[in-house]
Amino acid sequence: MTSTKEAGMDIAVLGMGRMGRALAGRLLEGGHRVAVWNRTRGKAEEIVSAGARQAQSVTDAVDGVDVVLTMLADDGAVRAVAFGELRSSIAEKSIYVDCSTVSPKLSGELAEVYLARFLALPVVGGPAAVSAGEAVLLAGGDAGVLDRLGPVISSLSDSVRIYDSAPLALSAKLATNLLLLSEVVALAESFAVGRSGGLGDAQLRDLLGTSPLVPPGLKNRFEGVLTGSPDGWWTTVLGAKDAGLAADIAREAGVELPVGTAVRKRYEVAASSGLGDADVAAVTDLYRVGRVLGHRPLST
Structure with missing residues (x-):
């Protein structure tokens, strides 16, 4: 991967949440020229300090x-x-890449509007994985567009899975997300069983911390689920949203997801009971002794 400025592309990153900032930072490290925009100000200082240009509007950014x-x-x-300011201001030569986790239906609509210059590129992995170049990119769309995006893709990750359409890439993303969301809830309930039977956190860590029953992706959140840490990047609100989108895909195909529906409900309860901005690992707080029907634990 080249890092010379001359070989870089001009890129606008819209959305400065943790994932957006990680993507922008990775692109800057790859030698690209990056403009950033966010609806609310104040989230891009670190990226701007690293060399990005702070845009005043979507039109300015693109x-x-x-x-x-x-x-x-x-x-x-x-x-x-x-479908708003971007559609009216994007240049004819510009490629539009959506990395957001949205419904396959919306991704299909974007492909219909932007045609052969659109690519869905949802990301499997958190901000740390993106920053390290270790995320998995799920590319869905026109092969020619993917080829034109070679410098961008190679700057972000060497791991790319390619799908024939944008909706397929989003279905793959939501299938992945539902699995991890379900695993987080299952781990929280496993801890709840152990605690209810008298095991302490140190014993649970010793029992399950290195267990082959806990997959590698879940190990990244093991301590967060054990302690109920609110720190992270994937909030319970977003977890509930993603589980709901996954259930929608199955429902439209006539498939029922009883476990997926229950998982979504867990994150909805967490989000509505004071944990909306906390990481999905904080769903474990619902299982603390003294917590009933969404109320916080009794004071100790």
């Missing part, structure tokens, strides 16, 4: 760029940007 990349929270946020 002016003259080769690639526009969005990493936004949900369908509503993507719709507002992609």
